[in-house]
Amino acid sequence: MKVFAPCFECTFSSNPRFESQLVDYFDDGVAFATCSVGHKFAVIVQTQKFEILLNSGAAALLEGFTLEACASFSAALERFYEFFIRISARSRKISTDLFDEMFKTMAQQSERQFGAFLMLYLLEFNEPYKENPKIRTFRNKVIHKGEIPQNDKSAEFCSWVYDEINKVYQKMLEKGDNFSLREATMEMIVSRRKNIPNGMSVATASEAGIFPLSHKDQKSSFSEALEDFRKSREMLRRTVIDPFPVGRHDHSEQK
Ligand SMILES: [Zn+2]
Known part of the structure; x- marks a missing residue:
């Protein structure tokens, strides 16, 4: 990058x-x-990190590298789930050190992270998270089976991921200070x-x-x-x- x-x-x-x-x-x-x-x-x-991956994927998409675009967007979604659970833990006064210690046991397994995301989403918004099932199906074809998608299919997948992230992020913004987004940026720096x-x-x-x-x-x-x-x-x-x-x-x- x-x-x-x-x-x-x-x-x-x-x-x-x-x-x-x-x-x-x-x-x-x-x-x-x-x-x-x-x-x-x-x-x-x-x-x-998830923003960087979205940018990397968007750049790949503009250059016509469809597989790379989908791989980056797919990774971005996973890192967005991590971002969400980190921020949610922070809003519950969990220190970063404590969170990092816990995260070690799920760092290698995205399904564990997704599970944590589902639970914290429920606690934050008092409603279950509805996953877009098309994302998982498409991702398996491209990431695990190496299928190289056509331009329009690749752009469509990227738009699903974008919508998913945007939907959750806008809900986070609605809750405002609870999510301490400014603090998250300072900590990253x-x-x-x-x-x-x-x-x-x-x-x-x-x-x-x-x-x-x-x-x-x-x-x-x-x-x-x-x-x-x-x-x-x-x-x-x-x-x-x-x-x-x-x-x-x-x-x-x-x-
Ligand atoms: Zn100079």
Whole structure:
């Protein structure tokens, strides 16, 4: 995945200059960059794991990689369930350490996580969660049997997942402060910061994602969200003034 990484030291110097790169980041949600002057800095991606996976899937879908799009959306849904149970546990005053200790016993088994989600959803909203059965059937064909879906089928699957996440997330927003969504973001930043060497300058960046939690502007339809995502990616590409156009971006600054 790539994040937009302008050098703030250059931008806000007495002789300001603007350059920016699209820098790779991976599972730890941190990108490391060096500008052409030599400033080294880190960018913390202020985006939950399920959002990152949705963005990755949406990018794959736009490029015509249908299997990859479905795999990413499928993983995004599972990580969204995890996000929900984490947030719900927090709203019940369960500490992160305690939650992490419990989560170890379900981390490798998505069915256990889904079970926890079903129960917590019932407790939060006083109604049973109704799963869209088409998601499971389609996912089994694609993820477990390796069937490569056609473009329209792939887009349809992604829209089911998007609708599912959006439906639950809007209910979470309705409950407002109970879910401490702002705290969840702060905690994510603190945890990602641990991956950055002491003394390195740090910026945070939120992606113009397909389902941006930070902007509270989730589109109600997937096709609308995908179109917005496509436009924002194009705009971002035009904004980049890359000092290393042949690619000297790496993720090795932390080593
Ligand atoms: Zn610089």
